[in-house]
Amino acid sequence: MDIEKELADIKAKLEAMPGxxxxxxxxxxxxxxxxxxxxxxxxxxxxxxxxKVVLFYTFxxxxxxxxxxxxxxxxxxxxxxxxFMLPKGRNKLKLSQMHMAGMGTAMLKDLMKKKNVASLDxxxxxxxMLGVQINICQMSMDxxxxxxxxxIDYPHLNVCGVATFLNDxxxxxxxxxx
Amino acid sequence: MSDYTVAKTLDCKGLxxxxxxxxxxxxxxxIKVGEVIEMFTTDPGSLADVxxxxxxxxxxxxxxxxxxxxxxxxxxxxx
Numbered sequence: 001m002d003i004e005k006e007l008a009d010i011k012a013k014l015e016a017m018p019g020x021x022x023x024x025x026x027x028x029x030x031x032x033x034x035x036x037x038x039x040x041x042x043x044x045x046x047x048x049x050x051x052k053v054v055l056f057y058t059f060x061x062x063x064x065x066x067x068x069x070x071x072x073x074x075x076x077x078x079x080x081x082x083x084f085m086l087p088k089g090r091n092k093l094k095l096s097q098m099h100m101a102g103m104g105t106a107m108l109k110d111l112m113k114k115k116n117v118a119s120l121d122x123x124x125x126x127x128x129m130l131g132v133q134i135n136i137c138q139m140s141m142d143x144x145x146x147x148x149x150x151x152i153d154y155p156h157l158n159v160c161g162v163a164t165f166l167n168d169x170x171x172x173x174x175x176x177x178x
Numbered sequence: 179m180s181d182y183t184v185a186k187t188l189d190c191k192g193l194x195x196x197x198x199x200x201x202x203x204x205x206x207x208x209i210k211v212g213e214v215i216e217m218f219t220t221d222p223g224s225l226a227d228v229x230x231x232x233x234x235x236x237x238x239x240x241x242x243x244x245x246x247x248x249x250x251x252x253x254x255x256x257x
Contacts, residue, residue: 045196048203049234117194126200 023052023172025165030178031060031087032096033105033120039178040123046174047130054172056165058137061178062144064090064120065136065151072147079145086144089152090120128155135160135168182240182252185213191220191248198224199231206237206255214240217251225249 014020024046028039039055047053057065068089075083087093098104112119118126127134133156141148141159148159158164169175188205190198198219206215217228225242228251232239240252 041196044200048196048199049231050203115194116192118197122197126197129204130200 018170019173021052021171021173022050023054023168024174024176025054025169025172026056026176026178027165028055028057028061028064028178029059030096031063031093033093033108034095034097035178036061036064036090036093037120037123039176040120040127041118042176043132044123044126044130047127047132051174053127053130053132054135054165054168055132056135056137056160056168058140060086062136062140062146063087064093065134065154065157066146067150067152068092070150072150075145075147082144083146090124093120124152124154131156133158135164137161137165182214182216184216184252185209186215188215188217190224191218193219194221195223195227199227202228202231202253203235206253209255211255211257214252214254217253219249219251220247222249224251228253 024043026039026043028036030036043053043055063086066086066089068091093105094102095105095108098108109119111117134154135158136151138159138161140146151157186205186209188201190201193201198217198221202215202217209215219228221227228242229239231237232253236257238254238256240254242252243250
């Protein structure tokens with residue numbers, strides 16, 4: 001067989017291989033404070049390392065993107081219930097362990113301040129500056145009757161579906177699920 | 179050994195992971211290729227993290243020194 005043809009063949013195959021981009025895709029499924037902090041530390045770290053970063057917020061994770069100052073009308077009964085039961089924004093998230101009716105979470109936040117660990121507010125600000133893309137799962141928003149208008153003001157925010165996530169994940173060198 | 183012409187100084191003392199490399203990535207963009215940024219950290223993790231960052235981004239850590247809990251890096255922008 002002709003070597004040049006073979007090389008062109010290999011090149012085409014390499015082009016089509018998944019995971020070739022210097023990019024991180026992460027599913028943020030959990031609405032736990034500790035997991036969200038870990039996710040944002042990895043995301044901002046990756047962006048600082050020069051990687052493209054796409055975060056796909058789904059299910060309980062979407063609570064972190066609610067803006068407590070925004071109110072929307074026209075929600076269904078179940079939507080109102082969800083709105084009431086779910087944490088209103090990233091500063092209302094609870095620890096996955098040792099929450100202890102709020103005491104544990106408050107203690108951790110206090111400790112983070114003392115040890116100069118970036119808060120979720122600071123991490124979101126850094127993520128925005130570094131160009132971290134946030135995609136919200138449309139289906140989760142529909143299910144819990146969350147409206148686009150009640151989400152935070154963030155410079156790179158989109159609403160999309162699983163196909164967009166899969167497309168990003170396929171191109172990424174790293175994929176994570178938190 | 180440390181006679182570099184420093185184009186910029188970055189103070190990350192007291193900052194925890196991931197802020198030192200976040201700040202470094204932002205500040206190094208403000209100097210020219212070939213110039214050197216000096217950086218101070220107190221986070222022991224940055225001893226491993228700054229070289230990892232440099233390796234991944236194609237820049238170079240010229241030197242690091244430790245004096246009484248403060249780590250002093252010299253990082254050269256290469257691209």
